[in-house]
Amino acid sequence: MSKPHANVREGRSSRLIGVEALAILLALLFLSPFYFVLVNSVKSLGEILVDAASLPQKYLFENYSKVWDIIRFPRALWHSFEITAISVAGIVLVSSMAAYRIVRRPTRFNKALFFCFIASMTIPFQSVMLQLVRVTSLLELRGNLLGIVVCYLGFGLALSVVLFHGFIKGVPMEIEEAAVVDGCSPYGVFWRIVFPLLRPITVTVIILNTLWIWNDYLLPVLIIGSNKALTTIPLAVTRFFGQYTKQWDLALAGLAMSVTPIIVLFLLLQKHIVEGITSGSIKG
Amino acid sequence: MPKRNKNGEWLQQTVFVGPGLLAFAIIVLVPFLLGFYYSFTEWNGLDLDKAKWIGMDNLHRIFTDDDKFWRSFWFTIRFTAITVVLANVLAFLLALSLSRPLKSRNALRTIFFLPNVIGGILLGYIWQFIFTKGFKTIGELTGWPTFELPWLGTPQTGFWGLVIVFVWQTAGYMMVIYIAAMVGVPKDLTEAAVIDGAGYWQTVRKVTIPLIMPAVTVCLFLTTSNAFKMFDLNLSLTKGGPGTSTQSLAYNVYAEALVNNRYGLGTAKAMIFFILVSVIAITQVWLTKRKEVEA
Structure with missing residues (x-):
C-alpha cells in the first residue's frame, strides 16, 4: 500500500475518533439529569441542599421504601399497566377491523368516515376535554376503568386506523378470495388470514399507543379524577409533588422508581420501538 | 338470497366498523361539535347543565380584553419557532454523526433516544x-454565572428552561427518523460526489439533504405541532410561572377552564386553539402535496 493512501486513511479515522469523542461527550450531557436523580435519591435532604453533585456520603435507601408506601407505587404501577394494556388491545382490535372494512369496501360512507379520522387528528386534546367531561359524566363513563378505556379507544383510533389502512392496501386479495371459496366466513378470513399478516404494523400501533397512554396525564386526571382506585403513575407522582413540595429526597426516589418501568421496557424492546416509530412517522 | 346477502353486508359493516365508529363518535366527534355551541355560552364548572347562551361575548372578550391569552399566544409562537430549529439542527447533526461507522454507535443512539420514552x-x-x-x-x-441564575424564577430563563428540556426530549426522536432516511440514501451517490471532488459538507448539502427531504418535512411538522401543543412539560416544570409569564396556549386554555372555572370562555379559547393547530396541519399537507408534484 502506498504511503499517501495510508495517510488519507489515518486522517479519516482520526476524524472519526474526533466525532465519536464529541458524540460521547454529548451523550454524557444527555444522561446527566439521570445522574442527578439517582445520586440524590439516596441522600438526606440536608445533604442534597448542601451539595447536589457529588456521590452520597451515606446511602439512604429508605427514601425508596418510604416513598414506595407514600405514593403506593405497586398500586399505581398496576393501574398504569392495566389501563395501558386493555386500551392498547382494544385499539388494535377495533382499528384493524375498521381499517380492513374501509379498504375492502370503499363505500361512500366508509370513505367519508376515513376522511373524518384523518381530519380529527388535528384536534388538540384541550379543544374537546371540557365537553368530553360533560359527555362522559352523562354516560357514566367517568371514574371507572371502562370509561378511561373507551376514551383511549376514541382518541387512539384515528392514527391507528390510518396506519392499518396504509398497510392493508398492500395486502393481496387473492389469498382472501381463495379462503372464501374454501368456505371461510368473512370474520374467519379476517382473523385467521388477514390479521396475522398485519404483524409489522400491529407492532408499530402497539408501541406508539403504549408510549402515549403510559405517559398520559391530562386525560386520566379528567376522567379518573379523584377515584384513587385507578391512580396511574403520572397521577400518583403529581399528587405527591402537590403534597410534599421541596422534599427532594423522597421526590427523587419517587421519580427514579416511576421512570424505571418504561425505561426497562424501552431497553428490552429497543429495536422494535425504534422501527415502530420510524414507520409510524413516515406513514402517519 | 340477495336479501340475505344484503343483511350479511350490514352485519359485517356493523361488526367491523361499528365499535370504532361508536367510540370515535362519543369521545371525539360529539364533544368536538358541542364545543362550537359551548363557545357561545357562559358555563361555569359548578353548574354543568346550565350553560347560558351569550352570543359573541366570549369571542369579544378574548379579542379585546384578554392580555394573558395573547401573551401565551406569542409565548407559544416564540417557543415553537426556537425549539423547531434547535431540535431539528441537533437531531440532524446527531443523525449525521451516528450514521457513520462509530464504535459506540448503537449505545449512543439508545442514549439520545432515551428521554423520549419518559x-x-x-x-x-x-x-x-x-x-x-x-x-x-x-x-x-x-x-x-449562567448556572447561578434563578432558572425557573424569571420569565426569560423560564422560557429557555422549557426550550432546553423540550429539545432534550425531542431531538432523539427526530434523530431516529433522520437516521432511517439517511440509511436509504444510496452509497454510490455520495461516493460519486466524493470522487468528483466534493468535500464532506458539500456532499451533505448537495446530495444527502435533497434526498432526505421527506423526512425533513415529517420532522419539521412533528416538532412544530408538538411544540405548539406543549402542555405536560409546562405544567410540571414551570406551572406557567413565574406569574403567568411562561404559559403556553394549551396551558392557558386549561387554566381558564379548570383553574378559573370559566368553562364557556375556556371552550371558546379551545376552539381558537383548534383553528390555529389546523392551520399548521393544512400548511404541512399542502407543502407535502406540492413537493410530491414536483418530484
Whole structure:
C-alpha cells in the first residue's frame, strides 16, 4: 500500500475518533439529569441542599421504601399497566377491523368516515376535554376503568386506523378470495388470514399507543379524577409533588422508581420501538 | 338470497366498523361539535347543565380584553419557532454523526433516544430539580454565572428552561427518523460526489439533504405541532410561572377552564386553539402535496 493512501486513511479515522469523542461527550450531557436523580435519591435532604453533585456520603435507601408506601407505587404501577394494556388491545382490535372494512369496501360512507379520522387528528386534546367531561359524566363513563378505556379507544383510533389502512392496501386479495371459496366466513378470513399478516404494523400501533397512554396525564386526571382506585403513575407522582413540595429526597426516589418501568421496557424492546416509530412517522 | 346477502353486508359493516365508529363518535366527534355551541355560552364548572347562551361575548372578550391569552399566544409562537430549529439542527447533526461507522454507535443512539420514552410530566419534575438544585451546585463548583441564575424564577430563563428540556426530549426522536432516511440514501451517490471532488459538507448539502427531504418535512411538522401543543412539560416544570409569564396556549386554555372555572370562555379559547393547530396541519399537507408534484 502506498504511503499517501495510508495517510488519507489515518486522517479519516482520526476524524472519526474526533466525532465519536464529541458524540460521547454529548451523550454524557444527555444522561446527566439521570445522574442527578439517582445520586440524590439516596441522600438526606440536608445533604442534597448542601451539595447536589457529588456521590452520597451515606446511602439512604429508605427514601425508596418510604416513598414506595407514600405514593403506593405497586398500586399505581398496576393501574398504569392495566389501563395501558386493555386500551392498547382494544385499539388494535377495533382499528384493524375498521381499517380492513374501509379498504375492502370503499363505500361512500366508509370513505367519508376515513376522511373524518384523518381530519380529527388535528384536534388538540384541550379543544374537546371540557365537553368530553360533560359527555362522559352523562354516560357514566367517568371514574371507572371502562370509561378511561373507551376514551383511549376514541382518541387512539384515528392514527391507528390510518396506519392499518396504509398497510392493508398492500395486502393481496387473492389469498382472501381463495379462503372464501374454501368456505371461510368473512370474520374467519379476517382473523385467521388477514390479521396475522398485519404483524409489522400491529407492532408499530402497539408501541406508539403504549408510549402515549403510559405517559398520559391530562386525560386520566379528567376522567379518573379523584377515584384513587385507578391512580396511574403520572397521577400518583403529581399528587405527591402537590403534597410534599421541596422534599427532594423522597421526590427523587419517587421519580427514579416511576421512570424505571418504561425505561426497562424501552431497553428490552429497543429495536422494535425504534422501527415502530420510524414507520409510524413516515406513514402517519 | 340477495336479501340475505344484503343483511350479511350490514352485519359485517356493523361488526367491523361499528365499535370504532361508536367510540370515535362519543369521545371525539360529539364533544368536538358541542364545543362550537359551548363557545357561545357562559358555563361555569359548578353548574354543568346550565350553560347560558351569550352570543359573541366570549369571542369579544378574548379579542379585546384578554392580555394573558395573547401573551401565551406569542409565548407559544416564540417557543415553537426556537425549539423547531434547535431540535431539528441537533437531531440532524446527531443523525449525521451516528450514521457513520462509530464504535459506540448503537449505545449512543439508545442514549439520545432515551428521554423520549419518559412522559413530559415526569421529565418536568426531574428538570425542576436540575434547574433549582443541580444548577446551583454546578454554579458553586465552577463559578459560572449562567448556572447561578434563578432558572425557573424569571420569565426569560423560564422560557429557555422549557426550550432546553423540550429539545432534550425531542431531538432523539427526530434523530431516529433522520437516521432511517439517511440509511436509504444510496452509497454510490455520495461516493460519486466524493470522487468528483466534493468535500464532506458539500456532499451533505448537495446530495444527502435533497434526498432526505421527506423526512425533513415529517420532522419539521412533528416538532412544530408538538411544540405548539406543549402542555405536560409546562405544567410540571414551570406551572406557567413565574406569574403567568411562561404559559403556553394549551396551558392557558386549561387554566381558564379548570383553574378559573370559566368553562364557556375556556371552550371558546379551545376552539381558537383548534383553528390555529389546523392551520399548521393544512400548511404541512399542502407543502407535502406540492413537493410530491414536483418530484
